[in-house]
Amino acid sequence: xxxxxxxxxxxxxxxxxxxxxxxxxxxxxxxxxxxxxxxxxxxxxxxxxxxxxxxxxxxxxxxxxxxxxxxxxxxxxxxxxxxxxxxxxxxxxxxxxxxxxxxxxxxxxxxxxxxxxxxxxxxxxxxxxxxxxxxxxxxxxxxxxxxxxxxxxxxxxxxxxxxxxxxxxxxxxxxxxxxxxxxxxxxxxxxxxxxxxxxxxxxxxxxxxxxxxxxxxxxxxxxxxxxxxxxxxxxxxxxxxxxxxxxxxxxxxxxxxxxxxxxxxxxxxxxxxxxxxxxxxxxxxxxxxxxxxxxxxxxxxxxxxxxxxxxxxxxxxxxxxxxxxxxxxxxxxxxxxxxxxxxxxxxxxxxxxxx
Numbered sequence: 171x172x173x174x175x176x177x178x179x180x181x182x183x184x185x186x187x188x189x190x191x192x193x194x195x196x197x198x199x200x201x202x203x204x205x206x207x208x209x210x211x212x213x214x215x216x217x218x219x220x221x222x223x224x225x226x227x228x229x230x231x232x233x234x235x236x237x238x239x240x241x242x243x244x245x246x247x248x249x250x251x252x253x254x255x256x257x258x259x260x261x262x263x264x265x266x267x268x269x270x271x272x273x274x275x276x277x278x279x280x281x282x283x284x285x286x287x288x289x290x291x292x293x294x295x296x297x298x299x300x301x302x303x304x305x306x307x308x309x310x311x312x313x314x315x316x317x318x319x320x321x322x323x324x325x326x327x328x329x330x331x332x333x334x335x336x337x338x339x340x341x342x343x344x345x346x347x348x349x350x351x352x353x354x355x356x357x358x359x360x361x362x363x364x365x366x367x368x369x370x371x372x373x374x375x376x377x378x379x380x381x382x383x384x385x386x387x388x389x390x391x392x393x394x395x396x397x398x399x400x401x402x403x404x405x406x407x408x409x410x411x412x413x414x415x416x417x418x419x420x421x422x423x424x425x426x427x428x429x430x431x432x433x434x435x436x437x438x439x440x441x442x443x444x445x446x447x448x449x450x451x452x453x454x455x456x457x458x459x460x461x462x463x464x465x466x467x468x469x470x471x472x473x474x475x476x477x478x479x480x481x482x483x484x485x486x487x488x489x490x491x492x493x494x495x496x497x498x499x500x501x502x503x504x505x506x507x508x509x510x511x512x513x514x515x516x517x518x519x520x521x522x523x524x525x
Contacts, residue, residue: 210396234382260335284405303386329383
């Protein structure tokens with residue numbers, strides 16, 4: 171491809187980016203349908219079954235120990251380097267930043283805060299639900315297990331359920347949840363399922379999680395995604411509150427009820443395409459402090475300051491330079507006035523330092 175063709179395509183891309191964002195006519199919001207309720211109930215039953223199986227040290231715990239002794243990372247060491255990078259797709263920090271950047275772009279293009287607020291609500295639910303179970307059960311990981319065949323519960327760990335797996339389900343699944351078309355939602359659902367399954371299997375391969383940890387992490391993340399339609403009214407109220415707050419700040423800035431520093435700071439946030447002209451409050455000139463016994467200028471009592479006039483010097487009083495003025499002793503000073511030094515300042519001899 172020639173250079174001029176590349177430049178032409180880049181100009182088209184930047185031209186599309188510079189267009190005024192348009193809000194779509196309709197944004198599909200998932201509803202809590204009967205199918206979703208059934209799927210939510212099935213996932214919750216599966217979640218509770220895993221917890222009970224681990225608490226009772228059932229066959230699932232024996233399977234955990236068998237796979238731990240198998241040591242997959244020693245059976246296929248050539249996959250270790252690649253899977254070390256793949257597991258990053260389940261870490262909270264990198265994935266949240268990437269998904270938030272994309273949803274922020276969507277929010278700006280569609281003039282809505284719903285994508286970002288939905289992501290925040292999902293991550294908050296993830297931290298509360300998964301974090302409380304982790305701390306409550308206190309299970310140790312495979313590398314820190316102390317008793318063979320034990321479930322390693324209530325030992326001060328934080329491994330059950332798998333946070334990597336639950337975070338991968340929620341973070342990548344939120345893209346499918348917020349998709350605007352049915353086809354896009356299905357494609358993103360498959361992609362998020364593959365990513366979350368891969369991240370969970372990778373943690374088992376690396377030996378950082380039991381199999382039961384990963385199973386509970388999958389179900390925990392899926393429960394959050396399935397329950398999000400119940401939080402849609404809260405998301406809508408939060409978005410309306412933020413927009414109302416922005417409009418209030420915009421009206422105050424337009425009517426000049428905010429000082430100049432605040433207006434200059436809020437101008438990039440409140441201005442939309444240059445339509446809003448924000449003007450700071452007109453600062454009145456400072457009045458000199460009143461001196462007791464001094465005459466009050468005309469118009470001071472009515473609130474109108476007199477016009478500024480240049481100082482007028484009498485013609486019969488010449489201007490004196492500083493060295494020609496008579497020194498005045500301050501009131502209350504103990505130093506006697508030195509009248510003999512008037513007019514001879516700078517000419518009198520001074521004693522030599524050091525005596």
